[in-house]
Amino acid sequence: MNRAKIVVIAGAVAMIAACGQNQRTIKEKDNADTTSVAASNGAFPSASVPVEDIDPTPDQQARRTASEKICAAHGIPVYKNPRALFAMPEKEVSLRSKDEVVDRAIALCFMELKSEQPAKEVLDEFSRHYRVMEKLSDKETIFVTSQSPTSQEMMDANWRAEGAHVMLWALGYIDSLSYPSTPCNVAEDVHHIISTSEADFRNKAKLRSKKEILDQADLILRYEWACVDARLSNAPMPGDLISDVVMERHYALNWLIRYLNQDWDNVSTDS
Numbered sequence: 001m002n003r004a005k006i007v008v009i010a011g012a013v014a015m016i017a018a019c020g021q022n023q024r025t026i027k028e029k030d031n032a033d034t035t036s037v038a039a040s041n042g043a044f045p046s047a048s049v050p051v052e053d054i055d056p057t058p059d060q061q062a063r064r065t066a067s068e069k070i071c072a073a074h075g076i077p078v079y080k081n082p083r084a085l086f087a088m089p090e091k092e093v094s095l096r097s098k099d100e101v102v103d104r105a106i107a108l109c110f111m112e113l114k115s116e117q118p119a120k121e122v123l124d125e126f127s128r129h130y131r132v133m134e135k136l137s138d139k140e141t142i143f144v145t146s147q148s149p150t151s152q153e154m155m156d157a158n159w160r161a162e163g164a165h166v167m168l169w170a171l172g173y174i175d176s177l178s179y180p181s182t183p184c185n186v187a188e189d190v191h192h193i194i195s196t197s198e199a200d201f202r203n204k205a206k207l208r209s210k211k212e213i214l215d216q217a218d219l220i221l222r223y224e225w226a227c228v229d230a231r232l233s234n235a236p237m238p239g240d241l242i243s244d245v246v247m248e249r250h251y252a253l254n255w256l257i258r259y260l261n262q263d264w265d266n267v268s269t270d271s
Helices: 003-030 058-073 098-115 120-129 138-145 151-159 161-170 186-194 198-204 210-232 243-256
Strands: none
Touching (some): 058 210, 098 138, 098 151, 098 161, 098 186, 098 198, 151 161, 161 186, 161 210, 210 243
């Protein structure tokens, strides 16, 4: 693909992505009174029952203490059972490889783009330039090749931008994960990919440490519990959290730490 064409496609993608950010905000507002996807899928079936009963390792306890301080600063309630609700201990975690995370970032970016229904040329050029089809999961392949995806499938794909945001952070392209009270800036995130070639995007990526990723996995676990607890209590989201942003980040972070060693289509968010 020549440089002129890349510029045209990049401009189209960025414009579509900018629209997508507004769309995600509206969807969250429209779904404010519905049951959370996490709860309906069995994650945190009861916010009052311990998820586990364990003796935490020192790094698990330290991580929990740090996360709960952040929650307190935002007025977010925390889980009281001292022997439950921990991210995996560091010694048991093997992160996804840098190449796996790069592939996932590109795949999730394409999923969001597909959900915006751009011109076929835009999708086709992006797909060819970044070799998208070989990076998609089984369920993603079904979605992107479908001639008539459902509105729910389109919405789910649209929210995958939040997972892409996590991948870009894990690869060092984003300095920090912002507090999840607003959707990510899709146009800025997409720019990290479309402004360069796949090879350069991959080469410049630097996977964050296990500690950094586990710190975020523990924090998002507590945010998700608080969101589900609010849902079950018919209460407002604490700390202005957007539950869909929290859920998508939790899903992505659990994939990064290989929680239960599950593939992308089957990631659990019960811990």
